[in-house]
Amino acid sequence: MAKLVYDKNGRLIFTKEMKKEYTILLPMMAKIHFSIIRNVFTHYGYKNVLLEDDGPEIAQVGLKYVHNDTCYPAILVIGQFIHALQSGKYDINKTALMITQTGGGCRASNYIHLLRKALVKAGFENVPVISLNLSGLEKNSGFSITIPMIRRFLAGLVYGDALMLFNNQTKAYEVNKGESDALVQMWIDKLSQEMSKGDGFSGSQLEKNLDKIAADFAEIKLNKVDKIKVGIVGEIYVKYSSLGNNNLEKFLLEQGCEVNVPGIMGFALFKIDNRLEDYKLYGGSKLKFNVLSEAMKYLTKMESYIINSAKNHGFLPPSSYAHTKELIKGMIGYGNKMGEGWLLTAEMAELIESGYENIVCTQPFGCLPNHICAKGMISSLKRKYENANIFPVDYDPGAPRVNQENRIKLMLAVAKEKMKSDKQVSKVEDKLPVAK
């Protein structure tokens, strides 16, 4: 059995020996993306399991081991880990955990530490935790991130974004119920196979695959009725995680909406761009700036694959990062980088511009950056786009679903009315209220 090794500050290290014996548990966030990306770990020889457990007990476990005033994502992610460790499904002497760490100024960078504290409280102090970060925050002898690995991660994100995009554009209108979801699953399986072998990440492979994916989705028979178009933005975890947002996408679909969730690539570009902006704003190393500019170019290229495949097959492509960024110039500064920062505001602008004027802005109750870049920017957005119909919705273990759904229904009622009045622009309104 692998020996437990600690660093000088007493942190338990994930060793080379562990790499051979241990299974790494990965937390769930965006299901499509994570199902694909996990195969990168498999390819590099890390045994891994993606945690799919959900249900109210996850939050309960989280609340027991995490400070209750901490953000909801931390409660859920940590709750999911501990719940898994307690389930008896895994040999806790041969299990490690992995969690991302961005190193930003928001408290999310502390999740890993909260997780370790929680593990100690729950009696799992011998379970090592691996930090997945690009900031060089914590090193482990048995786990390393290399450039080829990062390229494969990014490919996974691109695939995930594309599948999510096409799925959202067909699912609401498909004639044969379930067809889009089945196609997503088919592609997840197919890509998983490729990626666990280490394939599918080069530019040409990406282009080819994305073209096939788009073509497949274009085949789905649609009934294009008028639907309310709703965008979802927010804090990254509650935005994507159905556990975090009480199955928001499903709820909106049931209410007869088409949903648009901006992809994760935007966030990846944002995180690199932040460092470029920091350089511009405050100064720093020119060399670093040049290296990061190259990375930025690489990601932009990847992003263009999605845009092109969408265009080529008649889907509404997402705006490019550069365009999205341009939209909020003068509204909020590019130095606003903690959490989702200005990108959140920009995604709302981009959605409105693409016809998704109705927006659910999700955030954990009391999310600090979102006081600024979400709730704080709604009035600016409304000044610029008078038809914007944005509703912030808070998620937390105590916030009852009824209230959230009630708020969303209000948004939908306003949207419906707008849709009606757009149709009868010329008709004089009698008793129906119309926004002046």
Place this chain on the structure above:
Amino acid sequence: MMKIGLDIGSTTIKCAVLDDNNKLIYKTYERHYSQITEKIADILENIRCKVKGAENAYFAMSGSAGMGVAEKCGIDFVQEVYATRVAANTFIDNADVIIELGGEDAKILFLTGGMDVRMNGSCAGGTGAFIDQMAMLLNVPIEEINELAKKCEKTYTIASRCGVFAKSDIQPLLNQGARKEDIAKSIFMAVVNQTVAGLAQGREIAGKIVYLGGPLTFLPELRKSFDEVLKTEGICPDDSLYYVSMGAALCADERINFDEVISKVKAYRGSGNFAFNNPLFQNEKELAEFKARHAKAKVETGELKGYKGKAYIGIDAGSTTLKATVVSEDKKILFSQYQSNSGNPVPIVKEILEKIYEINPDINIVSSAVTGYGEEIIKNAFGVDIGVVETIAHLTAAKSFMPDVEFIIDIGGQDIKCFKIHNGAIDNIFLNEACSSGCGSFLQTFANTLGYSVEEFSELGLLAKQPVDLGSRCTVFMNSSVKQAQKDGATIEDISAGLSISVVKNALYKVIRVSSASELGSRIVVQGGTFLNDAVLRVFEKETGREVVRPNISGLMGAYGAALYAMDISRGEGESTIIKRDALEGFFHRIAMTNCGLCSNNCRLTVNTFSDGRKYIAGNRCERPVTKRMPDESFNIYDYKRNLLDSYEPKSGSRGKIGIPMGLNMFELFPFWYTFFTQLGFEVVRSPYSTRKLYLGGQHTIPSDTVCFPAKLMHGHIQWLIDNGIKNIFYPCMSYNFDEHKGDNHYNCPVVAYYPEVVRANVRDIQKVNFFCEYLGIDRRKDFPYKMYEHLLKYFDGIEIKEVKAAARAAYDEYETYLSKIRAYGDDIIKRAESEGKKIFVLSGRPYHADPETNHGIDRLIAGFNVAIISEDIVSCKVDKFPTTVLNQWTYHSRLYSAAKYVSTRPNMNLVQLVSFGCGVDAITTDEVRGILEKNGKIYTQIKIDEITNLGAVKIRIRSLLATIQQNDSKN
């Protein structure tokens, strides 16, 4: 065509039937007591019978509590805010804004100038439920609140964010003898402020305003309060209760089939899928064993009548109840009373004393003691010998049951008090701050809304089959969860048990924050009125896995402990100073209000005068109005900081005025920016320290009502600068602070870093001024002047890089000078305190907690206990960087860890942390600071601060801490 609309609210059902001409021809309004489906069926039956032509009507439903039923039964559903709007557009001409308050909802609809609808999110403060709770607290029927408010003379500031906060504001006011009339009005003002601050979100409420909904219909004084604040005269139309139901009717486009709808609604039983816990007891036998076991923990009672020995009186004037005991020299209880304090404890204590004298006219009272919220007023009113802090009173009582007790948990009406005992002394104290969801009044409120007494209600839960899992969160959230569970088929029994579980979970996981029972030790005494409830007791034992002792006088422990304490202190000798029987006859109590006026705080004082001429002043934050002496400032670093900042006075300059808002990071950076801009030839004007008035001036521009109070204050500061004619305002965004090399990074927290963006987007008047909110990096000293120069060019003409460089140099130097002055003075305080043998408290938080409105005068209050006060930055510089168990990445927060580390090494120092409500970052720092201190055997004390802070609770904390330190000192 006829139209029927139903509005299923959180507490009531409203029904409206409109005829062809949209005339309201039939309406009903009734409470549903959560029996929603039955009521709907009743109402529809009635319509069918009473309204001619109803069988062809169209039908739709609305209201938050109707959503599930409507969906399941296939009834047309209209979102309620939308329904209101439709109705308003139909029935009211030219309305601009609608303000609607409901049972648990508050809404503002802007109809003109860009339609917009706002409703309260996760917080139900300031709604009907809140007013209900307050009425209960004042012990008056809800209508009377309105009558009372008419006769108000002055108002107090009461937090309306949540009933819990408000309670802790109102209770001390009542205890201090404030008039109910004034409190009633203050409650209304609190509702108004909550609505305006929480929902207007920066948008001005003006034009023709319409008031709708129950509270605004039934309480004209509430409308008047809105009028006063909004400086307008709003209208409350006829049928203002029915707008949602009328709106639903107007939107109805499906014909009703009465038989079908009624049978579907009746058959609706909810999904039956609510999360539940295991039953509290498997069977009656288990319950009987449990009851038998607990019957053993008993205090003997004796006869007061004719008792000739020495007697001791103990009074516990708690937040909602008053408890009194007379104890004999052999510790028997001769007399006891437990009752609601009805808002004013003085007459109740008078009655109790009269009763005692009546039963035993010759009673030989040797000593007496009083504890609890009302300690001071009762002590002064009746000449009680000793005032004892609650924690000590409870410990004294608990020891008489279990001399080797290791853990005491007391759950009262709105307090949870827990303490760990180590070697017979209190080792650690946990009090609930800011949240009382784990307390008794919570159960009481629920029992009452469901139409039960609290005793009946909790008995119901004992044998519940599926106790609802309600989680452990705020009362307000719980309301909605309960409703949801009911809809999903939970029984009253399940809910009762579920609530008891929540009470215990809140106490354990929110207040004490335990993760395993072993942390509590094995010798546990539970007490407080809430534990008289067997369900709560059972859950506590199950949750902790321990058999605990609940004294039969669980609710009286404070009073019993006080009596025993009096016995201890008096050593059985002497005669009590408590009021004698004859003096009691002529006893009276007069209350007068005044403003202190001795310092800028200008506290509202309540002056209580008693029959013997004795006076008791309440409402003061420091001892000055009582002692008429200046508080000694020389031991308070916060006073020094403020004085030092005051010394940076505006110097007129050739480039005109530039304004700096004095809050958040600008507070500590003021000397830096002052020097920078003064050097550049600007006259630097800063906004004053915050006041309530300044805060209210900017309140309407706050977009997020859950952001921390210091951030909210910034709106007032900016507004002040604009109102005072400042044309240039400087408030930069700063991701990074100075790097003090104590952590892994040197960020500002997200709110501090980017709040200028919120100001820019939401303070409308900001467009009138030249607002500098660029992103600056003062941590990069070399780059800063060049970057700053580029920015300045965008705002001002004719500034040279040379000047900027010189100004920057001076600014960096001055910042260093400022810090070293503070540190030097801090060191001086430490030295003087040590030589005088004074305790030193490191009052830690953020630099901007030195603002008197932000900290509500807590520094002076603590200083009043003859303690020297320094801040975290005085000692954080004395510690080298060390590893923490969290990512140590914020400059201000790093100081906290270092300070905790330093305090750990100093026997005469203790750390008290000020934490802003809603500060997400402090969820991380508090655990870490506590960890560092406790690892080194120090006591951790936390004080939560918000818009309004209950200084009474702070006092208890500080006194308990001091008592504990004293005990520990005498032991060593």
